[in-house]
Amino acid sequence: MDSEALRQKLEQLTGKRAGIKQLGRQHSASLFGVGTEEQEQPVTHDGYLWVPLYENEGRITAVWVEMEGLTGLELQLVNYAARNYAIALKATGLKEEGEVEARQLSGWLNSQLEQEKNDAEIPDDMTLKGRLFGDMVPFLLVSENVHNPQLTYRSLMKLLRNYFENDILLIPLQEKEWLILARKELLTGGDDKEDEEESEDELLAQTSMGLHELIASEWVGVFHLAVAPAIIPVKGLTGSVALLRETIVLGRIFQVGEYIHLPWELHMERLINSIPDERRRQLLGQIGDYSSVLADKEMLLTLETFFEMDCNVSETAKKLYIHRNTLLYRLDKIKQETGADVRSFGDAAIVKLAMLLYKVTKRK
Structure with missing residues (x-):
């Protein structure tokens, strides 16, 4: 059971509002007497019952429940549930700084996304809300x-702290899925001036490449990473996570062999994926038979690279490490087999559309 499940259970049990909050050092000391024998005892204050869960560097994270109208038995049940949860935290090692609060936010996020509430604002009872008002860049790691051991919060957080110099948050979402929130300053190194040479998209792409390389060098296996433009998480987090999840799905379909996926590079793919399956098959049939070319891995790679290089023959040949004449030969072969000359804009657009339709229908 995570902290959000505990909060919901207490509300169902008592019919009263409940929440989980990390207190500052001074408030923790005054309420619970940090460093004394009474530190782990529940207290009542201003009409609320507070039960401490764990302490980290003088800050106590506690669960609170409204007391008005509660019977003595209900108070005992609240204390019993909270204390059992605190014991479980110690037993499972979830006392790592910020993990309880992160899992609380995770429970709320998953609930909103399951209901497709992509514009929901983070409620006040989320402990981390106070850290989610500034501009932050969201990354989704899947x-x-x-067969490999699952990444732990502690190990991944340690790695991220070595990579990002600024304040970060790590939110475990589904199994093997992690949301990373980093301060926007990581793009400029704290300089308020816009970078005159590189756009924000380019900086995000470079940061993603570095992060993915770091993770891949630390753990064996396949990891997908998506990044979205900076948001103010308190209002835009659910929508951004929905976009990142969709980006990972599209990347797996249309960018096979790639592991960094950028939403601004997948506009056409997003449109194709939204078309019903039967209609996609009809469109593919109406466009023409390109299967002989698209089923050839060498030809498919040539087309993908050609489009990536904005149909520039010289740059495509360099990227493929082949002679310019070899590339021209392949393009002529495509024209002979399909009747489409991808060096002309109209034919290139049709072949690009056919290629995307082929990928998604073949996957089905």
Whole structure:
């Protein structure tokens, strides 16, 4: 049971509002007497029952429940449930700084996304809300490692702290799925001036490449990483996570062999994926038979690279490490087999559309 489940259980048990909050050092000391024998005892204050869960560097994270109208038995049950949860935390090692609060936010996020509430604002009873008002860059990390040991919060957080110099948050979502929130300053190194040479998209892409390389060098296996533009998480987090999840799905379909996926590079793919399956098959049939070319891995790679290089022959040849004449030969072969000359804009657009339709229908 995570902290959000505990909060919901207490509300169902008592019919009263409940929440989990991390207190500051001074408030922790005055309420619980940090460093004394009474530190782990429940207290009542201003009409609320407070039960401490764990302490970290003088800050206590506690569960609170409204007391008005509660019977003595209900108070005992609240204390019993909270204390059992605190014992379980110690036994499972979830006392790592920020993990309880992160899992509380995770429970709320997953609940909102399951209901497709992509514009929901983070409620006040989320302990981390106070850290989610500034501009932050969201990353979504998904592991495909089936047999390898699951990443732990502690190990991943340690790695991220070595990579990001600024304040970060790590939110475990589903199994093998992690949301990383980093301060926007990571793009500029704290400089308020916009970078004159590189756009924000380029900086995000470079940061993602570095992060993915770090993770891949630390753990064996396949990891997908997506990043979205900076948001103010308190209002835009659910929508951003929904976008990142969709980006990972699209990347797996349309960018096979790639592991960093950027939403601004998948506009056409997003459109194709939204078309019903039967209609996609009809469109593919109406466009023409390109299967002989698209089923050839060498030709498919040539087309993908050609489009990536904005149909520039010289740059495509360099990227593929082949002679320019070899590339021209392949393009001529595509024209002979399909009747489409991808060096012209109209034919290139049709072949690009056919390629995307082929990928998603073949996957089905």
